[in-house]
Amino acid sequence: MIENRPLLTIFSHLMLILGVVMIAFPIWITFVAATHTDIRMTQIPLPLLPGGHFFENLDLALNKGLSGQSGQGVTRMLWNSLVMAMMISVGKIAISLLSAFAVVYFRFPFRMFFFWMIFITLMLPVEVRILPTYEVVANLGMLDTYWGLSIPLIASATATFMFRQVFLTIPDELLEAARIDGASPMRFFWDILIPMSRTNIAALFVILFIYGWNQYLWPLLITSDNDMYTVVMGIKQMLEAAEQAPEWNVIMMTALLAMIPPVCVVVFMQTLFVKGLTETEK
Amino acid sequence: MLKNVHFGPSVLPFLLVAPQIIVTIIFFIWPAGQALYQSLLIQDAFGLKTEFVWLENFGILFSEEQYRNSFGRTVVFSSLVAILSMSFALILAVLADRVIKGAGTYRTFLIWPYAVAPVTAGALWVFMFDPTLGIVTYGLSAMGYDWNHKLNGGEAMALVVMAAAWKQVAYNFLFFLAGLQSIPKSLIEAAAIDGAGPVRRFRDIIFPLLSPTTFFLLVINIVYAFFDTFGIVHVMTAGGPAGATNILVYKVFSDGFVGLDLGGSAAQSVILMIIVIGLTVVQFKYVEKKVAY
Numbered sequence: 001m002i003e004n005r006p007l008l009t010i011f012s013h014l015m016l017i018l019g020v021v022m023i024a025f026p027i028w029i030t031f032v033a034a035t036h037t038d039i040r041m042t043q044i045p046l047p048l049l050p051g052g053h054f055f056e057n058l059d060l061a062l063n064k065g066l067s068g069q070s071g072q073g074v075t076r077m078l079w080n081s082l083v084m085a086m087m088i089s090v091g092k093i094a095i096s097l098l099s100a101f102a103v104v105y106f107r108f109p110f111r112m113f114f115f116w117m118i119f120i121t122l123m124l125p126v127e128v129r130i131l132p133t134y135e136v137v138a139n140l141g142m143l144d145t146y147w148g149l150s151i152p153l154i155a156s157a158t159a160t161f162m163f164r165q166v167f168l169t170i171p172d173e174l175l176e177a178a179r180i181d182g183a184s185p186m187r188f189f190w191d192i193l194i195p196m197s198r199t200n201i202a203a204l205f206v207i208l209f210i211y212g213w214n215q216y217l218w219p220l221l222i223t224s225d226n227d228m229y230t231v232v233m234g235i236k237q238m239l240e241a242a243e244q245a246p247e248w249n250v251i252m253m254t255a256l257l258a259m260i261p262p263v264c265v266v267v268f269m270q271t272l273f274v275k276g277l278t279e280t281e282k
Numbered sequence: 283m284l285k286n287v288h289f290g291p292s293v294l295p296f297l298l299v300a301p302q303i304i305v306t307i308i309f310f311i312w313p314a315g316q317a318l319y320q321s322l323l324i325q326d327a328f329g330l331k332t333e334f335v336w337l338e339n340f341g342i343l344f345s346e347e348q349y350r351n352s353f354g355r356t357v358v359f360s361s362l363v364a365i366l367s368m369s370f371a372l373i374l375a376v377l378a379d380r381v382i383k384g385a386g387t388y389r390t391f392l393i394w395p396y397a398v399a400p401v402t403a404g405a406l407w408v409f410m411f412d413p414t415l416g417i418v419t420y421g422l423s424a425m426g427y428d429w430n431h432k433l434n435g436g437e438a439m440a441l442v443v444m445a446a447a448w449k450q451v452a453y454n455f456l457f458f459l460a461g462l463q464s465i466p467k468s469l470i471e472a473a474a475i476d477g478a479g480p481v482r483r484f485r486d487i488i489f490p491l492l493s494p495t496t497f498f499l500l501v502i503n504i505v506y507a508f509f510d511t512f513g514i515v516h517v518m519t520a521g522g523p524a525g526a527t528n529i530l531v532y533k534v535f536s537d538g539f540v541g542l543d544l545g546g547s548a549a550q551s552v553i554l555m556i557i558v559i560g561l562t563v564v565q566f567k568y569v570e571k572k573v574a575y
Binding site for chain 2: 120135
């Protein structure tokens with residue numbers, strides 16, 4: 001505190017609370033909509049306070065879906081999202097750890113060439129190569145599979161850079177000691193490098209889980225089978241149906257279900273999340 | 283870059299980089315090369331004949347009014363998103379940096395929109411602003427304003443900007459707060475002793491010292507608005523009404539996947555690629571070393 005200005009402090013708190021209210025308002029409205037019946041959700045004005053139908057709507061969303069549709073809930077979609085998010089985050093971490101290890105601890109031909117090749121992926125987001133990537137995946141027969149959903153997204157320049165940075169800060173003496181003790185490179189990797197970068201792995205996992213869970217364009221392109229849809233896609237599908245008969249209670253319950261896992265990850269692993277964010281984007 | 287102490291030569295390093303490199307070649311470099319190549323071809327209406335036309339696709343693209351409009355809209359969209367979310371986040375960060383009690387709680391409450399998927403964010407905002415049912419629409423009409431983003435292009439743009447900015451506030455807030463906390467307190471104290479009030483101190487000391495963070499965030503926000511907002515547009519407006527929110531990432535998808543115009547879509551991809559490369563170069567050249575935490 002530089003100086004004591006009680007009025008300014010009170011004003012700051014008020015403004016912050018206002019800011020929090022503005023940020024949280026859409027989420028509050030979603031929660032409220034998920035606790036009312038479909039009939040209440042067609043009466044103007046819509047409620048601002050929660051009703052008592054939360055669990056009914058939860059059951060509807062998980063097991064039945066919209067009444068006009070085939071009667072499939074979003075349970076399967078939630079599962080697909082989870083599998084995709086886990087495969088993407090674990091895959092990215094695994095291959096980035098390995099390539100960072102190679103780049104930092106080995107001298108071999110084309111080392112820098114490989115490094116720059118990985119760097120290039122930073123400049124090629126899915127959005128700029130939509131059609132050709134789709135064709136590749138189609139030719140490999142990976143449409144509508146978990147492999148197709150995850151593998152094309154697991155190359156990661158940022159993760160490789162981060163692990164490179166981490167490995168560079170690990171003292172050389174550790175490698176010398178390991179070599180004197182006769183440890184093989186992979187033994188050194190498993191028993192020294194991995195344990196020493198545990199926090200970074202966890203921080204990165206938090207960021208990547210959110211990234212994977214929230215993927216939209218890619219699953220939209222390569223899945224056409226209802227059983228492979230992710231929950232984020234389910235929301236879009238339901239909104240299209242809402243043009244005719246809006247069942248906002250179910251749609252908003254689905255939206256709630258779609259945001260609970262990543263939001264929980266952020267809130268409960270806040271320290272790791274902030275660490276991951278500042279380290280990968282720097 | 284390389285450790286002074288390292289392992290001797292063997293095939294192992296090749297095996298270690300192999301998974302990453304294989305994925306990169308198959309799913310990144312090869313498709314990008316394809317996009318480059320296809321952007322130089324024109325296919326006839328039946329897909330029977332393809333002709334190599336050099337840069338004609340790009341010429342066609344820029345002669346289309348639709349594409350030029352889309353370009354302009356993307357620029358407007360991304361600047362609005364960047365300005366709105368950054369200024370909102372900066373105000374909140376300055377306030378949170380000031381108050382001592384509860385700063386952590388505020389942070390917890392401000393960062394969760396980061397975790398919400400763009401599509402989900404779009405769904406929430408579309409619901410609040412639904413022309414017939416939406417709660418905000420109701421409030422606006424009580425104040426005598428008729429909101430209908432399905433008919434009014436300006437309102438559609440405003441809605442997409444709000445949803446996109448809302449999601450990004452969390453990120454900007456975290457970085458601004460970190461930037462503010464790294465400013466030496468002695469500087470601010472010195473200014474306070476010289477009689478500078480909070481506003482003056484912000485204008486003459488804090489904001490200039492924050493400029494590396496601001497610049498870094500500007501680049502990140504533009505990248506975000508250019509490429510990560512596909513879901514928001516797709517779910518909220520589908521580029522409409524009358525192309526009012528048809529930003530470049532959305533257009534490349536709808537022309538390629540729905541319109542099946544291979545050469546044109548590839549040319550659009552290549553232009554997007556050039557934009558990303560430009561932004562990445564700016565980010566690494568001018569930003570990386572100057573932002574310190």
